[in-house]
Amino acid sequence: MSLKAVLFDMDGVIVDTEPLHKKAYYQMFSELEIEVSEDLYASFTGASTKRVCETLIRKYNLSHTHEGLTDIKRTYFKDYFYNDEDFDLIPGVRELMKHYHENGIKLIVASSASMVTIKMVFEKFGIEKYFSGKISGADLKESKPHPEIFLLAAQMANEPNENCMVIEDSTNGILAAHKANIFCAAYKSLHSKKQDYALANIVVSDYSELELDKISGYFK
Template sequence: MSLKAVLFDMDGVIVDTEPLHRKAYFKTFNQLEIEVSEDLYTSFTGASTKRVCETLISEFNLSHTHEDITNIKRTHFKDYFYNDEEFDLIPGVRKLIEHYYENNIKLIVASSASMTTINMVFEKFGLEKYFNGKISGADLKESKPHPEIFQLAAKMANESIENCMVIEDSTNGILAAHRANIFCAAYKSFHSHNQDYSLANVVISDYSEIEVDKISKHF
């Protein structure tokens, strides 16, 4: 056994788009002239945009379709994505990606985000050349914590699961890796709240901790 492929989650691991989604949603709520409480907003965590919009329609008795609201939100999100100065890669991740690439480790992104968002991130930050493949959970029947996305990612890398490592930051993602029997490094940042890392094989808060020489003792 040796480390041959790393399967990256995207949101919370490569970038943190959560603040952008939040700003885009609240700008949308203002436009729709509705007051969304913090509790209601928190309940949307992990839900698809479609489901959030359907909830808003029934909760506030709106005459819009979920497509209308989705389009308003997407427009604001795009605007923040390209123009928000605080939006950047997670500290240390570019160095880690380059490090794996130089060590001939295959890289696959396996994210619940839509392929459109994955491609926007890859284009904005010039990540395309480092990765061997991309999978969007939005295109799959089952979402995390179902292991399908990571099983497909290992297949895409053309490596057996014992030579793969997943980098995740969420309870559902860690559980998905665990169910796929793939070694999982949980990234715990100061943004991470209420996530359960108990099923991860290793928990880190700095990406230098999973460079090849440090992590290969596990393989």
């Protein structure tokens, strides 16, 4: 086995849209007049907006459809996406993408975010050129921690699972990679609170630790 493809999660790995999502969600909660605890909010990490909205509808007995809630949240999110001054790529990730790309490694994004959001990020930061494919979990039947998204990403890269590596930052994403039987590098950021890295193959807090010469021992 040798490393041929890297499957990137997006949120918390390429960009940190979590603070933007959080602001957007809490704006929505306020509009709906519901109280959502920090613990409940933390449990949503890595889940699709659809799944979060379905959970809220059930828990708070809301009369909205999940599509209706998604529209409210998306409007707030877009506003933050284009206007929040702190929003940028995660430090070191552009260099890592470039490094893999120049070394002939295929890159696929496999994110729970909607395809609309994935495209917004790719366009805003000009990273399209590094990737050979993108998959949105919002278009799939199953959500992480189900392995479907990573199994499809490996197929899209046209590589066996043992030649792939997933980069993830959430408990659900790491579990999905583990279930897919794909090597998983967990990126531990300042923002990844209450996430469990036990099932990751390696844990890093700086992307330079994932350069090919540093991880070659894992892919013989």
